[in-house]
Structures are given as C-alpha cells and as structure tokens.
Amino acid sequence: MKKFDKERVLLAIAAPVLAIVAAFLITALVLAATGKEPFSAFGIMFDYGVKSDSQVYIINKATTYYLAGIAVAIGFRMNLFNIGVDGQYRLAAFFAAAVGGALTLPGIIQIPLIIVTAMIVGAMWAGVAGLLKTTRGVSEVVSTIMLNFIATAIIGYLLQPGRLGHLDAAGTKVATTPLPESSHFFEFPTTPTPIYGFVVVAAIAGIGYWFTLSRTRFGFDLRTVGQSETAASASGVNVKKMVVTSMLISGGMAGLIGMPTLLNDSYEFGGDFPVGIGFTGIAIALLGRNHPIGIALAAILWAFLERGGQQLEFENYDREIVGVMQGVIVLCVVIAYEVVRRYGVKRQQRQVGEKLAAQARSNDTTEVSA
C-alpha cells in the first residue's frame, strides 16, 4: 500500500461531494415544487452569505454551534447519545448568569468564575444521567430527554421576580440581573459588528477534544468503549467509570454552549435566551462525523445556511426552506457516508479476493511445475 492509491483518495472525497450534490438537487426540487426558481435562491444565499457582516454573523453563530457539536460528539464517540445537551447548556447558562449578575469582581476573576460555574452545572446535570446509567441501567437517551424537561421546569421556577429574576420596566420580560460591564468578554473589533472573543475558547475546546481523543490513554479507552464495550472491559477498561466520566465531560462542554451568547451578546438570561441549540448540536456532530475539523465545517455551513435563509425570507421565499435544506443535508451526509463505506468494503473484499485468487493460481502453477 505504499504507492499512491488514487481510488482511495477518490473514495474519501466522494462521500462529502456526493452528499452536497444530492442535497442541492433535492433542495432544488423542493424549491421548484414551491413554484420558485431554485438556482436564483442559491445565488441569493451565496451572494449574501459572503458579505463582510455575514461573515461576522457566521463566525459568531458557528462558535456556539461548534461547542454544541463537540459536546454531543464526545458522547457519540463512546456510543453515548447525550440528547440532554439542550437542558445542560440552558441550566448551565442560567446559573452562570445568576452567579455573574450577583457579583461584581474584576473581570479577570469573574469571567473564569462564570465559565467554570457553567461547566460544573452542565457536568453535574449530565452526570445524573451517567450515574443513572451505571447504577440503575437507565438508558441515557431516556434519562437525558427527561432531564431536559426538568431543567426547563427548574429554570421556570427560579426565573421569577423575587427569586432569581427581575421584571423589566414594561412588566413583560423577566431576566436575571445583567452582568456587570467587567464581565463582558472581549471582542475582535471588526466592522460593522464585532466578532465574539469566545471563538478563541471554542478553538481551544476543539484542540482539547482532538488531543484528548487521539493522543491520550483516556481518549483511546473512550474510543475503544465506543467500538466494543466487551472488548474494552476485557482489556481492563472500567466501562462504568468511562460512562460517568465522558458524560461529565460532555456536560461540561455543553455548559460552554450558552457562554458566547451570555458573555458576548445578551449579558443576562431572560425569557428570550436561545433554546434548542443542543439539538442543533446533534445534527452538527453527525454532519461533522465527530471530527474536530469536520464539526467546525459543519458549524460554519449551518450558520451560513441560516444567514442565507434570512435573506431568502427577505426576497419572499418561504422561510421554512432553510430548515428543509439543513435536514436534507444531514440525511444526505449520513446516507452518502454509509453508501461510500459499503462500496469501499466491497471493493476491499474484491481486491483481497483477487489477490488470493492470484496467489492460488501461482501456487497451482508452481505445483504443476514441481
């Protein structure tokens, strides 16, 4: 296998290309079915998506989505479906906002404190599901979904005037006490709008994810458990400990999801704090194939689609079309990779078969000659 295998490279590129082409074709059909000219729609999205303010928007959005994708991917690599990322990040952001609003320390102390609070809360909330799985055998899919609802209820209970919430002057919005100026995270002063400084933290998280998974004993154990639990425990890995630990890490990472919004945008947790990003994270982890760079690309693609979608709505296209596009892309990617994988396996079998046959033939000839 020393020589440059052209076909293998082709196979590696085939899956994403196949997925994107298929997704575009299907979306074009959907657009055509709604009575709109599909290619002008793609043109609008692209033209608008590459404008400078769109680039800023896309990076800021992708920062949040990247963290969400990483949080989900940690579980995925271990065959753990952490559906509860959504509840984990909301609960984490809520308590972080409450802590941040209550204190006025210098930013250098308070910002890390807010972030650590969020990570701890997220980790603890995910840890509940981890413990339930290891001690009681409760499927983490079920328990994390349920924990999402409980998180919603806890926030609903505490985010009330007189508890941790404050009513605004018009009497229509409850939010936590706004963070003091010192707790605002730094920004890159791009025009017309700044880029969130939190993108740096997201990048560090991505590097940490890559390093832990591919360069440490822990990462190796984690992937082993993901591929085969029995094989992992046979080779001395404490699977239960791994389940709890990886849930804790996944939850801690989930705690970061709300931070770009909290520290760079809203500076408070109110009734208008974004919900549902945990579920977006699942799509992004799938799209990025759990790979740190893949997830980054997926997050940027997702943000780009949302940005382009805003302009589509402005140009009188149906606003749902972007949702359709996103769904189609995820399905296409999953299917395309599976198709290419099967083709690759078949091809490998054929190659091995040919080699064996050739070997058998040469054996025959040597026997005859002997």
Next chain:
Amino acid sequence: MRRVSKITAACAVTAALALTATACGESSTGDSGSDNGDIKVGMAYDVGGRGDNSFNDSAARGLDKAKAELGVETKELTAKTGETPADREQRLSSLAEGGFNPVIGVGFAYKDAIDKVAAKYPKTTFGLVDSVSEAKNVDSIVFTEEQGSYLAGVAAALKSKDGKIGFIGGVDTPLIKKFAAGFQQGVKDTKPAASVTIQYLSTGTDFSGFGAPDKGKAAAKGMLDKGIDVIYAAAGGSGAGSIEAVAGKPGTWAIGVDSDQAKDPALSKYAGSILTSVVKNVDTGVYELVKSVKDGKPMTGTHTYSLAENGVSLTTTGGHVADIQAQLDAAKKKIVDGQIKVATTL
C-alpha cells in the same frame, strides 16, 4: 499517506477559516434604500408569525389595514425558535437598512434589539409591541391587558353557577400573569366567595404552551371535571383546545383572548359556548403608527392602549353577555374613572 492527507485537510481548512475570519469584502448593508416618498413598512413578528390565530395575527391585521387603506408597501419577517438577541437585531437592521420605515417589532423579545438598532438608525421610526423602549425614535405600543381581563372576570363571576372559575395561561410569563391578575381581581370584586383556579401550560423559557391546543384541551378538561364552569384561556394557539373542551360540556362557558374568537373561522362552530373574548387591539396600535409615519408626524414615546380608548375590550358576539351588560359597563366606567385600580401582578 493518511497523515499527509490529514495535514493537507487541516491546512485547507485553516486557510478557509482565515479567509472567512478577515471579514473581507463589502457589507450587505452597504447601500441604503431609495427614498422616493413611498412608505415601506417592515414587520418583524415573534415566533409563530402570521397565522398564529392570536397575537401575531392581530398585528398582521393592522398591517393589512394599513396596506389596504394607506397603500403602503410591506415586508414581513418572522422569528424562529432558538434565536439569540443578535438574530433579532439583525432582522431589524436589515429592515431599517432596506429603507423600511416604520420598522415594527412584535413582542417583548424585540426590546433589547430595538434599543440597539434604534440608536443606529435615528431617522427610522421603530414600533415595539408589548414592551417599552427608552430610545427617542421608538413608539412603544403597550396594552392594559389586566383591565380587559378584569371585565372578563366580572362576566365570569356573574355567569358561573357555583363560583368555580378557571384561568389557563399559555406560559407563566409576566405578560400572561397580567391577564391572570386582572381576571382574578374582577372575579373577586364581583363575587368575593368565588374561587379562581390558575394553571399554566408551560413555564419559564419553554414557550410551547402558546402553541399546544392538546395541552389547552387537557387542562380545560381537568378543570371541567372539578366542576369549574367558566374558563378563560390566555394561551395563544392553545386556547383553541380549551374552547373545544368547554364546548363539549353544555352549560359551561369559555372566554377567548386577543381576537374575537367566536368569529375565528376555525372556532366559530363553538361560538355558542364562547361567552366573550378579551380583545387586545394590536392592530390599532400598528395601524396608527403606520399612519402617523405616512402623515409625516411619526409617533414616538409610550402609547398605552387602555380600556378608556378601547385598546382592550370585551366582545359581544352572540349576545351571551347582553343580560349582564349593565354591570360590565358599570365596571368599565369605574376603571376608566380610576375608581378601580387593576393589579398587574398576582
């Protein structure tokens, strides 16, 4: 081979990222809209948008009226779930940048966004429904929901047989609590012995309670089983379920909200069970703002649409409240005169 391809991929991605990160090229908001004297109205709806049979639709009615009577151009954009404040800001900015004036944000969620965007576009007039902005070029359109609900409470107390009355709120937001507070006070002032059972369909940041007719129906059924015979649902789209449940039990009454629900095409078959509806005339607020901009005298500051100027009112469709109209009018007069102060919080 594997390693090399990985490194290549990493390089390509880094390059792509770097290109994006420099934020090069022109901005999408470079050219301002043409100013040819035509009025272009930009509407930014809350989640649900046009067609929610409730709050957003009420604003849409005002826009339609402005379109028909004033001949203005319109553009409607709608919020999605899971949005950040930055998304709402972006929506308003793109409308303002596109030469739309006025730009109207429907729902309190737009408050922070309007504060910021209004400062950036001082020549554009902004409308903000259900919240108050301090910015100079903003018309804050607010309603005294508690006053309308108070009258509904009076009607409920008078129509209930044994004084068991229910309130279903979509989500336990401060706005919905205003409805609940006024309603409860109206009931208690009319019949001190009556009881009001208050139930919310969802809590906190979970806004599903505004769009879940099944939850509304289940909650109303539960109340009916407990002997409650008048149910007021301030729950957006979920209210339809509550009205349906009430219509299934003869001798009980439903009270609608936001629009005249007895005239709603989907609900008119239950009109016989809809006692009245507490109407919140968001359309009036929207229409008046558009008209003021068209007339060259844009409205700014806080405008409270209260019971006195019919900003909120009770409907009389079906004549179910005809027998108690005198008491309702008396209560209304007391509120307008300031004899009764209606609480806004529970």
